[in-house]
Amino acid sequence: MANRSPETTVKAFLAAAKDTNLTLMANYWGGSSGPAATSKQPPDYEKRIRIMQKYLTNDSAKVASLGTVDGHPDQVMVTMRIFVGKCQNSVPFIVGKWKDQYLVQNVDVTAAASPGRPCDDQGNPM
Numbered sequence: 247m248a249n250r251s252p253e254t255t256v257k258a259f260l261a262a263a264k265d266t267n268l269t270l271m272a273n274y275w276g277g278s279s280g281p282a283a284t285s286k287q288p289p290d291y292e293k294r295i296r297i298m299q300k301y302l303t304n305d306s307a308k309v310a311s312l313g314t315v316d317g318h319p320d321q322v323m324v325t326m327r328i329f330v331g332k333c334q335n336s337v338p339f340i341v342g343k344w345k346d347q348y349l350v351q352n353v354d355v356t357a358a359a360s361p362g363r364p365c366d367d368q369g370n371p372m
Contacts, residue, residue, distance in 0.1 A: 252322040252341040253309050255348040259339075260326065263302040268295050276349040277342075301355040302337070304328045310336055318342075321351065333359040334369035 250258065255274055262270035272283035272295050282291040307328045315321040321342045328335050340352040359365065 250348055252324050252348050253312065255341055256309075256324045256326055256339045256350060257307070259350045260302055260304060260307045260328070263299045264304055266299060266303075268292070268299060271295050271299060274350055276344065277351055278344070280344055281349060298353060298355055300361045301358040302328070302353070303361070304330050315340055322348075328358060330359045331365065332367060332369055333365035335359050 259271060259274040262268075262274065269283060272291060273281045275291075275295065275298070276282045276285060277287065279285040279287050282288075282295065288294070307326045310325045310327040311323075313323040313325070315323050318340075321340050324339045324341055326337050326339060328337050335358050337357045338354050339350055341348045342351045
């Protein structure tokens with residue numbers, strides 16, 4: 247896991263979500279105390295991982311853009327284009343450096359498709 251780029255960290259996190267591998271997701275998600283899988287932080291991390299997995303399950307995903315996070319030079323904004331059935335959503339992830347690796351620190355699941363909610367032919371939620 248060490249020495250991943252921000253983009254490959256998010257791709258691995260999404261692959262784990264697609265595979266319903268909550269343990270692996272917890273290895274790629276965390277904060278200043280490290281991956282949630284080892285730090286057990288925040289105390290409700292398992293619940294948060296389960297919720298993220300439901301929203302981020304995907305058919306495929308690709309990097310849409312990379313950007314900076316205002317006031318946080320140690321973080322990178324990785325916006326992913328996530329495809330689920332006809333749905334296409336741009337989902338921003340904030341990725342930060344921890345030791346010699348990157349961790350997903352925040353993801354706006356509200357930008358992802360709602361689980362079980364279909365989309366029209368243009369990829370917009372109905």
